[in-house]
Amino acid sequence: METPYTDHLTSIDYEQVYEPAEDSFLLLDALEADLSFIESLQPQVCLEVGPGSGIIVTALAKKLKETLCLATDINPYACKATKKTANHNGTFVESINCNLVDLLRKKTIDLLVFNPPYVVTSDEELKNQSYTNSQITFSWAGGVHGRRVIDELLKSLDSILSAKGVFYLLALRENKPDELIINLNTLGFTAIKFMERRIPGEYLYILKITRK
Amino acid sequence: MRLSTYNFLTSKAIKGVKVGFPLKLTIAKQDVVESEFNPTFIERLLPRLDWSGIRLAAEVAGLNDDIPAELPANVAENEELLKKLHHLLLEIDVLEGQLECPETGRVFPITDGIPNMLLNEDEV
Ligand SMILES: C[S@@+](CC[C@H](N)C(=O)[O-])C[C@H]1O[C@@H](n2cnc3c(N)ncnc32)[C@H](O)[C@@H]1O
Numbered sequence: 001m002e003t004p005y006t007d008h009l010t011s012i013d014y015e016q017v018y019e020p021a022e023d024s025f026l027l028l029d030a031l032e033a034d035l036s037f038i039e040s041l042q043p044q045v046c047l048e049v050g051p052g053s054g055i056i057v058t059a060l061a062k063k064l065k066e067t068l069c070l071a072t073d074i075n076p077y078a079c080k081a082t083k084k085t086a087n088h089n090g091t092f093v094e095s096i097n098c099n100l101v102d103l104l105r106k107k108t109i110d111l112l113v114f115n116p117p118y119v120v121t122s123d124e125e126l127k128n129q130s131y132t133n134s135q136i137t138f139s140w141a142g143g144v145h146g147r148r149v150i151d152e153l154l155k156s157l158d159s160i161l162s163a164k165g166v167f168y169l170l171a172l173r174e175n176k177p178d179e180l181i182i183n184l185n186t187l188g189f190t191a192i193k194f195m196e197r198r199i200p201g202e203y204l205y206i207l208k209i210t211r212k
Numbered sequence: 213m214r215l216s217t218y219n220f221l222t223s224k225a226i227k228g229v230k231v232g233f234p235l236k237l238t239i240a241k242q243d244v245v246e247s248e249f250n251p252t253f254i255e256r257l258l259p260r261l262d263w264s265g266i267r268l269a270a271e272v273a274g275l276n277d278d279i280p281a282e283l284p285a286n287v288a289e290n291e292e293l294l295k296k297l298h299h300l301l302l303e304i305d306v307l308e309g310q311l312e313c314p315e316t317g318r319v320f321p322i323t324d325g326i327p328n329m330l331l332n333e334d335e336v
Binding site for chain 2: 066079083098105
């Protein structure tokens with residue numbers, strides 16, 4: 001997969017929108033490595049939750065020409081950036097400004113991707129962001145164990161994923177990936193550590209999740 | 213917001229809403245973005261789409277003559293209809309307008325092509 005151009009975004013944009021970093025690239029690498037599997041699913045609908053700059057969903061949209069690519073972000077600046085990035089790279093991604101998958105019809109997503117706000121913070125820090133006007137806090141503040149937003153999405157996973165659906169989720173060691181895998185099992189999913197990488201100061205995993 | 217996306221949006225997350233679909237769509241400003249016709253894309257997507265939502269989109273876009281009341285069985289061989297669906301679902305881009313919950317009347321504005329569907333804490 002080609003890495004999309006992001007030269008239209010400037011340091012001013014990155015004050016409001018998550019700038020692609022090692023975690024973004026790990027997720028891109030994992031999707032690239034599993035591309036033949038993804039293509040074999042013939043996904044009708046792809047959704048990236050929290051696209052930020054839009055770099056990941058744009059790479060997917062460029063590759064999956066017969067897939068409708070959607071993106072939902074709680075940060076309106078990220079929604080705008082995502083549309084721009086897709087456009088700048090000659091493709092189309094739909095941005096919807098909303099929380100996770102709340103507003104989507106059931107069992108419709110075949111390919112789900114999420115690089116969540118995974119940094120361990122206090123729950124207050126996560127809550128307070130709604131009252132400050134710094135949208136960028138959404139990109140990293142994850143609450144206790146960095147799991148608040150991840151756990152909220154897992155609760156909706158069964159209702160949003162189609163029968164053949166697959167979900168790629170990035171997690172940090174502090175997010176307790178082994179516990180996530182057990183929880184997913186209880187919810188009726190198989191989860192494996194598909195890829196992992198040590199980066200300065202963090203150890204990251206990509207979980208690949210399918211229905212049992 | 214393209215009209216294919218419209219087909220996937222509901223207001224079910226609002227407290228007390230039973231179905232929340234299809235949302236009432238109003239278009240104030242739209243763009244038509246020409247895109248390459250790919251019959252496989254449309255054909256594959258159709259089973260994922262809700263026909264009543266497609267019909268409603270066609271009505272709002274002023275294209276109801278193009279879209280039959282029921283999805284015909286042999287749609288794969290009906291290139292003319294696939295082309296019309298392609299135009300309706302992938303080429304019409306709503307830039308300004310709104311979506312409205314059919315049960316509560318809650319309005320979600322569409323600005324610069326992006327629907328704002330953020331709910332307040334007391335709505336969920
Ligand atoms: C770590 S950033 C990832 C950005 C991009 N996908 C990447 O990999 O570079 C997390 C993103 O999730 C978004 N986000 C956080 N909480 C969310 C929620 N509840 N619903 C939707 N998006 C959310 C943030 O605004 C941010 O864009």
